[in-house]
Amino acid sequence: xxxxxxxxxxxxxxxxxxxxxxxxxxxxxxxxxxxxxxxxxxxxxxxxxxxxxxxxxxxxxxxxxxxxxxxxxxxxxxxxxxxxxxxxxxxxxxxxxxxxxxxxxxxxxx
Amino acid sequence: xxxxxxxxxxxxxxxxxxxxxxxxxxxxxxxxxxxxxxxxxxxxxxxxxxxxxxxxxxxxxxxxxxxxxxxxxxxxxxxxxxxxxxxxxxxxxxxxxxxxxxxxxxxxxxxxxx
Numbered sequence: 420x421x422x423x424x425x426x427x428x429x430x431x432x433x434x435x436x437x438x439x440x441x442x443x444x445x446x447x448x449x450x451x452x453x454x455x456x457x458x459x460x461x462x463x464x465x466x467x468x469x470x471x472x473x474x475x476x477x478x479x480x481x482x483x484x485x486x487x488x489x490x491x492x493x494x495x496x497x498x499x500x501x502x503x504x505x506x507x508x509x510x511x512x513x514x515x516x517x518x519x520x521x522x523x524x525x526x527x528x529x
Numbered sequence: 530x531x532x533x534x535x536x537x538x539x540x541x542x543x544x545x546x547x548x549x550x551x552x553x554x555x556x557x558x559x560x561x562x563x564x565x566x567x568x569x570x571x572x573x574x575x576x577x578x579x580x581x582x583x584x585x586x587x588x589x590x591x592x593x594x595x596x597x598x599x600x601x602x603x604x605x606x607x608x609x610x611x612x613x614x615x616x617x618x619x620x621x622x623x624x625x626x627x628x629x630x631x632x633x634x635x636x637x638x639x640x641x642x643x
Contacts, residue, residue, distance in 0.1 A: 507571050511630040518574070
């Protein structure tokens, strides 16, 4: 079963706009990670936020984590056509394997 | 290229045949994971190794599935008597223990069972 649930399932925006994706999870975590997957390819790690962190930035990416609400958001600013991909959140708890959500499919239209 | 590699990239087989996939992790990574991903879904955990020891297996891993990592380096995933429901992308990932479990993924092997 999958713990993370991304919202929305699909998102279509114009190039230059910001894209926000949300992730909710069910159990306590050590950290939460976001991955990107281009069509038919493997996953690429984007950013990791620990349970004691509230916000983290990496380039055009901004991730927030609210452990009281068991939710996280990924913001991509000034989107580009190359950002078109599926984005997954994954939760890590202790030594258990990562648990992925179903992903958000982002389309950035040039 | 020092990333995770997987072979073959694509495999088409007939129902009932056996298939074997290989994963070569990043050389210094001691953990290796196998996931399965179907269309429109996120990766689902199958099994993982720490060095050569298989530490956990998912309920998804039926008796027809077996994975090995004999020398703590590359790993193989074998599916016996394939079924159409086995059609999926099989992803391998590796990580260093204790590094927040940040995983590095290979490109995957897409299996189609006819």
